Amino acid sequence: MKPRHVTIKDLAKALDLSVATISRAFNDKYDIKKETRELILKKADELGYKPNPIAKKLIQQRSFNIGVVVPEFITSFFPKVLSGIQEVLIAKGYQVLIMETGESCERELEVIKTLEESMVDGMLISLSKETHNVDYINKLITNGLPVVLFNRVSEDIMAPKVLFDDYKWAFFATERLIEAGYKNIFHYAAPSSLSLSKKRINGFVSALKKHGLLESCEQVIETGFTIQDGEAITEKLLDEGKAFDAIFSSNDRSAIGAIRVLKRRGYKIPEEIGIMGFSESSLATVVEPELSSVEQPTTKMGRVSAELLLRMIDSETNEQLHDVVLGGKIHVRESSMK
């Protein structure tokens, strides 16, 4: 049941004009008499003619497809970034092919190959947390495919990156806890395969050092992204009798896991233990006490990444574009107000 589309020929026949003239009417860079143009446009509307984008792509040797690779869209982070990406790309006449890797590196390779076969004009990639081998992406880039990395990046990929200033905002967030009077702060770090993890750890450690509060390397603990991860690690720490009076988590969900366990065990938040999250999910204002968190500029990150990619696609030269580092905002809420 395929709808039959009206073609340029149908229109030419209907108006007794050549296809060339019709084409010109739709691409106003050529000379064409105003009246014929209007006549054509009117008739086109009447017959429901629209230039076939596929034929156009074939002749222009461009797919006008942009591939976007994200780890997941279950948390609201990536969907928000996607909104920003779509906003600028669709406005410029591109189609956006969104692919989800489910945090798996095999799936990531698969979807990248699918996008490659779709002849995308460029890719926007946020790596999965498992990813360690980036050879294939580098090969594509070497072959001339414009690629921009965002959020989940790798230093091993030779592409411009759009990121949040994780170091700085982890530093700030930690300082907020220190200013509030917490002295023995632990950090729940993201999986170490992510470069943002290291940066947040560094920001955390620097802040502690600045205030002379770094006690041991045990204060940084790697954990996952889920509430369960946060619960598990918190229970482990408590069972081991670790002493801390604040947690700065790399992620709102694991922070919430911590809150749950602490409350269950009778600790008072924020009086005895302060909590600071990261990412500003919608959960932050729903938990009790409300969770302090670092807000990342999600939609903006999407917009900026898309704009950067468009610049790469349009530029004839091979000018190396610079990374873009975005700032955020800290929401101080009850969970860290000692």
Added chain:
Amino acid sequence: MKPRHVTIKDLAKALDLSVATISRAFNDKYDIKKETRELILKKADELGYKPNPIAKKLIQQRSFNIGVVVPEFITSFFPKVLSGIQEVLIAKGYQVLIMETGESCERELEVIKTLEESMVDGMLISLSKETHNVDYINKLITNGLPVVLFNRVSEDIMAPKVLFDDYKWAFFATERLIEAGYKNIFHYAAPSSLSLSKKRINGFVSALKKHGLLESCEQVIETGFTIQDGEAITEKLLDEGKAFDAIFSSNDRSAIGAIRVLKRRGYKIPEEIGIMGFSESSLATVVEPELSSVEQPTTKMGRVSAELLLRMIDSETNEQLHDVVLGGKIHVRESSMK
């Protein structure tokens, strides 16, 4: 900086074969000697040749693009449905073009036109809450475009629909509250422009009637989707001195808004007032008390919708496909355990 792609001609020249033979090697429905086939595939791999999907689409008169229209992807509901949609469509070699309407009917019309111009082979649509005029969609369907509606549907569109059994599960959810001992239950309904709103209202009302608990039509109150909407309406009810001992909300967020206001005003949940949400967002297990909610089969809804659409696309006949109604699951949590 466009990468130049290897074409079928390059390969033909390199192997001193005709393009026809190359083409055959890649579409094994034709007769071709095994050895030449293997030779071609080997050389293709060597030169990095991949059939150009755009040319293929042009000649096959199919875009292999499917358009998906959703109101938003900020809450996790639609992203989860999208996962299901992508899963089946990508496996079948389709590209998925995802468009967001932001709950605006003008934007909805725009994105549908964009998809139409992209010559999608079919569309999966979930209407925005503002939508009232569906003429354009009906026109497309009349012209032969396969369309499947999901979740946010309209009876005025002549297309198969995939939905949740809102009536039944609203009925069940209300009965759970009644069974728990609540007697004066109010319903926060979704905007009346959505057909799911009416169905949930009917389910609610039927359950009350069955148990002889319907007092007045004031028990159904239309409200929005946000926490703020829930807060506002709850404050209004309390200020007006309305007496109720339970709220069944059409939406987790407005239920959470209700919880907040009630707690702020000193009501005990679930002892004095019981709350039941709808949609099973990730927020449900984070609020306190944890929110009872009706879980909808999100990913499955996506898969089923996509499969239905594929069947429409493949069917030569005009057989009218039937709507699919999916069941869910009620999570009874603290908020409704009197």
Added chain:
DNA sequence: TTGTAGGCGTTATCAC
């Protein structure tokens, strides 16, 4: 200002 014709990279229908 408009028409003619070649070509974009495929597939498919003929011959051979």
Added chain:
DNA sequence: GTGATAACGCCTACAA
């Protein structure tokens, strides 16, 4: 089994 060749719908020199 394989090779020409005409489509598919459009753009764009070049000619008129």
